[in-house]
Amino acid sequence: MNADPNTQPSYVSPLLGASTTFVAIVLLSAFLAPWISPYGVGGLEERILLESPSWAHWMGTDGLGRDLLTRVLYGARVSMTVGLGTALIALVIGTAYGLIAGFKGGNWDHFMMRVVDIFYGLPDMLIFILLSLVFGRNIGGLLVALGLVTWVRFARVARGQVLQAKEFLFVESATALGASRRRILLLHILPNIVGPIIVTLTFSIPSAILAESTLSFIGIGINDPYSSWGTSWGTLAQDGYRAMRSYPHVIAFPAAAIFFTILSFNTLGNGLRDILDPKQR
């Protein structure tokens, strides 16, 4: 958003390391959940319902006597799949769309960006809820719906970057040398717009995680509360919300997981933006 190095808040860099570490931890638990946790995800211990955090259960147990740490670790799978999956879907659709619009220019560009404007003007959470009614309340449907809402961000960034890159001298000279349009687009323009795209990618991961956990919290997200594969942190927080008065730990840990994951990705995005912004070099 702003490129002047003097205006960048200087607290960003020390947080950057911590954020990268936290993202790595979340990714690791998403991949390694079954090996990290000593308890099975479905394991019920009926005698220790809603137990406070202890050495045996670091995050305590939930209303059915399940180890909360295990559930939070497995929940990372849902968040990471939704976050990364949405970002990738939106990246492919949006970047291709923006590249074509920017490269074709003229009326094509005008029409294509009008479509993006209209998408941009829609309340995305609502569109997303409508789409999830059609595609079903499972991870696949959620990915499609979130991807369809998020792609416009990439389209805007990619198109803006292409318009800038078209003015570069090396693009002009490639055109003058008779390079094909396809070659110019893929070999000369695409590599030069990667930076801002990566930044957009990093920022769309936390928005997808936020959207998914919010929907799950209010009960219209992924409809699978007893999944053996992993339950959304939003659903876990919702479970804890009902027991909050007497057992705050049940909501505290999933909520912290959501908050720190979003915070880490946002910090990472800010850091990447500072590093990759060409105007700063």
Next chain:
Amino acid sequence: MIPLLLKRLLHGIIVLWIVATLTFLLLRVAPGGPFDSDRKLPPEVIANLEAKYHLDEPVWQQYFRYLVGIAQGDFGPSYKYLDRGVTQIIADTLPTSALLGALAVLFALLISFPTGLLAAYYRNSIIDRLCMLLATLGISLPNFILGALLIWAIALKLGWLYAARWDQWTSAILPMITLGAAPAAYLAALLRSTLIDTFAEDFVRTARAKGLKESTVIVKHALCHSLIPVLTVMGPLVAALLTGSFVVEFVFAIPGMGRFFITAVTDRDYPLIMGVTLVYTAILVSANFLVDVLYSYVDPRIRTH
């Protein structure tokens, strides 16, 4: 300027029409209907229900009926609430949501302007860092978590306010903070970076050089100039408030439009879903339109384009 506004108005109407059509089509292809239940209904009952709600007509006829209804302000009957139509439900619940939204905007402006100004004026100081740390945290904190946290701390532990009530003015305090916090944080960060750029501009230096009071320089010269970027994000901000409102209404059990929307989604009450979606879109479109008007008022250069 007038042609530009007309163009914008037309654009808004087209958006509304697209959303109306899109929701209509999406909900036609969505699996499962409102009359699916565990108990199998006799075919005659289903036929009667479909006749009552005109579901037996061809799709294009239903679509036409629906569009004509919207144009007349009639969103049709609700599938779940037999005593009142969708228009009535919206009329009953919209004021509550609007009040909450307006309070949240007010809260966001009241918090963000002093914070952003303070941070920019004393930039890189400890005040600046503290303000911006708070802003970073505020941007990343989902409103349902903030809401739960406030309920736990203020209502349950301290007992200062009630959590799930909507009957006196104090009931609005916690929802207002929950809904307004993220926009406040976002605006503060934006205002800070804009103001820092503005403070470095020549006209600010000139204003100082001619011996104006520091407060005049800040308010009349710097702050007014920084309003433009703030205006541009007001559109997306209103959108964030709209979607935020149904989360907050859910968390605090406020009888607003958002809570009805969530219930409508779980009930598959299609007319209610379509109606609320359209009202939300209309609010968003009007907000964007208003921003355009204000924008051309604040920045004279835009009027000529």
